[in-house]
Amino acid sequence: AEISDALAAASGVPLAELREHLYVHYEDRAVSHVFSVACGLESMAVGEGQILGQLRMALRSAQQRGQAGGTLSALFQQALRVGKRAHAETGIDRVSKSLVDAGLVCAADLLGPLSDSRVLVVGAGSMSSLAATTISRLGAAELVIINRTLLKAERLAAATGGVALPLADLEVALSRADLVIACTGALGHVITPETVAAAAAGGRTTGPRMFMDLGLPRNVAPEVAELPGEYVVGLAELDEILASDALHAPHVKAVGDLVAAEVAGYLVSRRAQEVAPTVALLRSRAADVVTAELSRLSQRLPEDLSDDARNEIRLAVHRVVEKLLHAPTVRAKSLVAGGEGGDYARALRELFDLDPHEVAAVSVPSENGGLA
Numbered sequence: 001a002e003i004s005d006a007l008a009a010a011s012g013v014p015l016a017e018l019r020e021h022l023y024v025h026y027e028d029r030a031v032s033h034v035f036s037v038a039c040g041l042e043s044m045a046v047g048e049g050q051i052l053g054q055l056r057m058a059l060r061s062a063q064q065r066g067q068a069g070g071t072l073s074a075l076f077q078q079a080l081r082v083g084k085r086a087h088a089e090t091g092i093d094r095v096s097k098s099l100v101d102a103g104l105v106c107a108a109d110l111l112g113p114l115s116d117s118r119v120l121v122v123g124a125g126s127m128s129s130l131a132a133t134t135i136s137r138l139g140a141a142e143l144v145i146i147n148r149t150l151l152k153a154e155r156l157a158a159a160t161g162g163v164a165l166p167l168a169d170l171e172v173a174l175s176r177a178d179l180v181i182a183c184t185g186a187l188g189h190v191i192t193p194e195t196v197a198a199a200a201a202g203g204r205t206t207g208p209r210m211f212m213d214l215g216l217p218r219n220v221a222p223e224v225a226e227l228p229g230e231y232v233v234g235l236a237e238l239d240e241i242l243a244s245d246a247l248h249a250p251h252v253k254a255v256g257d258l259v260a261a262e263v264a265g266y267l268v269s270r271r272a273q274e275v276a277p278t279v280a281l282l283r284s285r286a287a288d289v290v291t292a293e294l295s296r297l298s299q300r301l302p303e304d305l306s307d308d309a310r311n312e313i314r315l316a317v318h319r320v321v322e323k324l325l326h327a328p329t330v331r332a333k334s335l336v337a338g339g340e341g342g343d344y345a346r347a348l349r350e351l352f353d354l355d356p357h358e359v360a361a362v363s364v365p366s367e368n369g370g371l372a
Helices: 002-011 015-019 027-039 050-064 070-089 092-111 126-138 150-160 167-176 193-201 222-226 235-243 249-298 307-337 341-351 356-361
Strands: 118-122 142-147 163-166 179-182 209-213 230-234
Touching: 002 015, 027 050, 027 070, 027 249, 050 070, 070 092, 070 249, 092 126, 092 179, 092 209, 092 230, 092 235, 092 249, 118 126, 118 167, 126 142, 126 150, 126 179, 142 150, 142 167, 150 163, 163 167, 167 193, 193 222, 222 230, 230 235, 249 307, 249 341, 249 356, 307 341, 341 356
Parallel strands: 118 142, 118 179, 142 163, 179 209, 209 230
Antiparallel strands: none
16 A cells, blocks of 8 residues: 555556556566566567666666665566576567567558658657668658657667657658657657647648557557547557467467576575575584584594594594485475475474574575575
8 A cells, every 4th residue: 555655646646546557466476577577578569678678777776775675686686687588588579579560561551652651750769769770671761760869869860861850840850751650758748639730730741641659658649540641550559460460479478488487496596595594504503513522522532543533533423414414405405396495494493493583694695595
């Protein structure tokens, strides 16, 4: 409830309205959701890579504010690694690229050959760059790049053979465009009915015009589609087109399988961390007993006993203790994998009189949770 209240206060959206879009996951489902988000499976444009950068920025921001503890930091670091694996080892990137391709097919159906169309790209991020690069490769009568930061627009225009304009020239550029591709990070609508009307007043040529809205949230106001001759295709429509394409299903399934395996591995690691301090403290106690007993024994051994013999006695005592502790350690590994590690740790603490506070103070740095 407190988190919902905080989100409502920060966003300015009434709590009742916000709750319709919120959901809560726990334990393994929470881990699975974070990993799926990092892989782009939860994005409107499935497979898009921008989410990795957004997750990285969110984690860094939370850490700088002291709001991300060890558990949350480790979870998101692992999520970033999983996301990188998904893009490196599967074809999920092709789904995002196909989003632009699907939009251009829709545009060609409405406008005719792209080579006869004047194209305006609003934005200069990764998705806009993908669209501009694709259009440059296919060829267009005219390609204009508009961005709030003119320098970024100029760089993209130089790479794609287009013309860069500042955002202030949006209405002028709209008046000439047959196809408008919008993908910016703006929170509100960049193109509204008023924007389109102003462009028309500036001498819009006849013929249909298509807006490909790749922004999230929407860059093009839905009301634009109600204007004569104006057509809007958004992420939801493009996603439906791609969902019907069986060629993309294997890529999505491959990432889903990867996420499931990574979640299982993460949970085993987390459970190992519950048991490892107990096992580590048990071994530490055993080492203390060995040291004390060897010290006591050394005072009773004959003074003329050779160093080799003394060393053999010391090794024998250590071997006995190691063999006694081997079974509990191995058993801990198998029980952790089955989710019974917590019960096992409690039993060990009870049987060997291990103080829970001492267990909590134990630091286990090894990656496998100290269950060597």
